Amino acid sequence: MSAKATPMNNSMPDWLNALPPLRGKLLPDVMLGDICWFRVGGPADVVFMPADEADLGAFLKALPDDVPLTIMGAGSNVLVRDRGLRGAVIRLGASFGTVTQSGDTELTAGAGALDVRLARAAADAALSGLAFYRGIPGAVGGAVAMNAGAYGGETAEVLVDVEWFDRSGEKHVSTVDELALSYRHNGQSGFALYTSARFRGVAGDQAKITADMEAISDKREETQPIKSRTGGSTFKNPGGADPDGVKAWKLIDAAGCRGLRVGDAQVSEQHCNFLINHGVARAADLETLGETVREKVRESSGVSLGWEIKRLGEAQ
Ligand SMILES: Cc1cc2nc3c(=O)[nH]c(=O)nc-3n(C[C@H](O)[C@H](O)[C@H](O)COP(=O)(O)OP(=O)(O)OC[C@H]3O[C@@H](n4cnc5c(N)ncnc54)[C@H](O)[C@@H]3O)c2cc1C
Incomplete structure (x- = not known):
């Protein structure tokens, strides 16, 4: 199917007409609140879901430099403002969602694969070290962009290298060291759209890895409002990844903010570094x-x- 854009109304941006035929989905006026965990956020002018890397490269090469461009993963760590996003939003879908074993202790995951899928693939391959991904609701590209981590594990420790596209549609490979990952931060400068990532685990006991994943899942259900409309941890811990460092939730609690409300938005009673959208x-x-x-x-x-x-x- 060609996704050459056909203007549907007068508000369609002109740059759409300059694009070559594309095989992925070009979706105008997408309400981002429908695809983000918080369930808030105005419309994107256009969301592009490439069919594959060649399609992504063709889109980026043809996109004029002055069109704003945003990357969206599973939308679990973003707050899209009410006016939405101008220009184009790129979202990697199922065609970037595979996870394959790429060596005795290595897995290669498409950036659109959910973290839970990566954790399960590691368990299937009896590789330990990636169980922490079980409870993180994002996709692999977002995990690389945010150096996602939990329960003592983080992306920087298990990532080997990444494939990524620059804004002009050129493909690159970078090692984990080149990304300069630190606590919830990726130090790569400029536009970088991750398309796949290679991870290394350690050969382990499959039953133990599966039990660890279940324990992580249970602990989350007990301590976090994971079924709510939320964006996860709102603020970084001032003490970083140090388990004994200063925690944001403790400071928020001590400041009397647990349960604080603005309209239908509330600081979670269960975990006060989480904000909740109660509906509207x-x-x-x-x-x-x-x-x-x-x-x-x-x-x-x-x-x-x-x-x-x-x-x-x-x-x-
Ligand atoms: C209930 C809940 C629990 C959570 N628990 C944790 C936790 O324990 N640990 C943790 O670290 N996080 C946690 N989070 C936050 C979130 O899941 C992670 O930050 C996750 O890695 C974000 O991935 P995403 O695909 O949803 O990215 P998005 O939220 O869509 O985007 C986040 C950032 O990543 C960028 N990005 C996304 N995909 C790509 C890509 N392919 N290439 C380049 N940049 C990209 C976006 O531009 C944006 O800047 C939680 C969130 C929720 C809702």
Whole structure:
């Protein structure tokens, strides 16, 4: 199927007509609230879901430099503002979702594969070290972009290298060291769209790995509002990945913010570094709530919390 864009109304951007025939999906006026965990966020002018790498490369090569471009994964760590996103949003779908064993102790995952799929593939291959991905609801590209981690594991420790596209459609390979990953941060500069990642585990006992994954899953259900409309941890821990370091939730609790509300947005009673959309919150409500929490924490502890969640789109 050719996805050559046919303008559907007068508001369709002109640059769509300059694109070559594409095999993936070019979707105009997509409400991003429908695909993000928070269930808030205005429309994207266009969402492009490439059919494969060649299709992605053709799109990037043809996209004019002045068209804003945003990458979206599973939408589990973003707060898209109410006015939405201008230009194009690229989202990798099922065609980038495979996980294959690529060596005795290595797995290669498409950047569109969910982290849970990677964890299960590691368990199937009896590789330990990747069980922590079991509870992270994002996709592999987002895990590389955020250096996702949990329960003592993080992407930087198990990643070998990544394939990625630059804004002009050229493909590159970088080692994990070249990404300069640190706590919830990727130090790569410029536009980089990860398309696949190679991970290394350690040969282990399959029954133990599976039990570890189940324990992680149970612990999350007990301690986090994982069935809610949320974006996960809102703020970075000031103490970073250090298990004994200062935790954002403790500062938020001490500042009296547990359960704080702005409209339908609330600081979770269960885990107060999570914000919840109870149903009809707007992105602005969630952001105002987050900024209010930051202010109260600053007043009570002197610590300035940094957003972990990526806020996308123009502020109102
Ligand atoms: C209930 C819940 C629990 C969570 N628990 C954890 C946890 O324990 N540990 C943890 O680290 N995180 C956690 N998170 C946050 C989130 O799941 C992770 O940050 C995840 O790695 C984000 O992946 P994503 O695919 O959803 O990315 P998105 O949220 O869609 O995007 C996040 C960032 O990554 C960029 N990005 C996404 N895909 C790509 C790509 N292919 N190439 C380049 N850049 C890309 C986006 O541009 C954006 O800047 C949690 C979230 C929720 C909702």
